[in-house]
Amino acid sequence: MIAFEHLTVRYRTAQKEKNKTTVLDDISLTVPQGTVCAIIGPSGCGKSTLLKAAAGLIKPAEGNVRLDERALDPKKDCIGFMPQNYGLLPWQTVRENIVLGCRIRKNWQDGREADEARLQGLAQKLHIEDLLSRYPRQLSGGQQQRVSLARSFLLRPDILLMDEPFSALDAITREEMQDVFLTLWQEQHVTTILVTHYVEEALYLGQKIVVMGAKPGRIVRVFENPLSGSSEKRSTQEFFTMGRNLREEIRRISRGEEA
Structure with a gap:
C-alpha cells in the first residue's frame, strides 16, 4: 500500500521570485497493495509532480508518503519509474538498459542462471528477445x-510509477502496449500509479481512478472502476458512457466549474 498524507508541494516559478507557488x-x-491507480486531470494539475514526490525526487513542503x-x-524501497521518454x-544496448535498474539495486549478476x-523470460513475453x-536508436517507439x-x-519493484508512458505512441500501438502492461502486471500485481491524459486508458487500466484539478493541484474525485482490465467491457455501452461522463467532468474542472 502506498499512501499520500496531506501532501503539499511548493516551488518558485523563477529564481528571482521570493514567493513559492503551491503546486499540490x-x-x-x-492506493491499496497490488492495484493500479490511474490519475487523470487537466494539464497543469500536478499529476507528474505527484509521481516525482512519490519517487523521492521532490521534497514536499508538508505531509509525507508512506x-x-x-x-x-x-534509498531502501525499490521504486520503478517509467518516464514519458522511456528513460x-x-x-547502452537493449540488454544493458533492461538490467540497469537491477544493477543499481545490486541484485543482478551477469551469468547467474536465475x-x-x-x-530471457521477460524478453520472450515482450517479443524483444532478438533485439537485446x-x-x-535502432528501435521503434x-x-x-x-x-x-x-x-x-525485471526489477520487481515495491511500487511502479508510470508518467504517461504510452502517450508518444500511435493509437493502435498504445492499445497493444496497454495489453502488454496488463499481462505483466497480472503476474506480479505490483502496486502501480499511472498518470495519463487519455480517458479510455484510465478506464481500461485503473482499478481506482483519481481526478485532479489545478491551481493548485488537488484531488477532486476518487472512484473505484469496475471496468478495468477487461477487453470485453472496453467495447460496451457502459464503458463508452463512463468515458463520456469522465471526459465531461474533466472539461468542467478545466473551466473551474467543479463543486
Whole structure:
C-alpha cells in the first residue's frame, strides 16, 4: 500500500521570485497493495509532480508518503519509474538498459542462471528477445516501450510509477502496449500509479481512478472502476458512457466549474 498524507508541494516559478507557488495542495490518497491507480486531470494539475514526490525526487513542503505504514525511503524501497521518454540510455544496448535498474539495486549478476532466465523470460513475453544487442536508436517507439517495461518488471519493484508512458505512441500501438502492461502486471500485481491524459486508458487500466484539478493541484474525485482490465467491457455501452461522463467532468474542472 502506498499512501499520500496531506501532501503539499511548493516551488518558485523563477529564481528571482521570493514567493513559492503551491503546486499540490493537501493531497491525501491511499492506493491499496497490488492495484493500479490511474490519475487523470487537466494539464497543469500536478499529476507528474505527484509521481516525482512519490519517487523521492521532490521534497514536499508538508505531509509525507508512506509505504506499508512506514515512511517511503527511496534509498531502501525499490521504486520503478517509467518516464514519458522511456528513460533508455542511448549508449547502452537493449540488454544493458533492461538490467540497469537491477544493477543499481545490486541484485543482478551477469551469468547467474536465475537472473539470466528471468531476463530471457521477460524478453520472450515482450517479443524483444532478438533485439537485446541493439541500441535504442535502432528501435521503434513501441519496441522502446517494451524495453522500458522489461526493465521495470525485471526489477520487481515495491511500487511502479508510470508518467504517461504510452502517450508518444500511435493509437493502435498504445492499445497493444496497454495489453502488454496488463499481462505483466497480472503476474506480479505490483502496486502501480499511472498518470495519463487519455480517458479510455484510465478506464481500461485503473482499478481506482483519481481526478485532479489545478491551481493548485488537488484531488477532486476518487472512484473505484469496475471496468478495468477487461477487453470485453472496453467495447460496451457502459464503458463508452463512463468515458463520456469522465471526459465531461474533466472539461468542467478545466473551466473551474467543479463543486
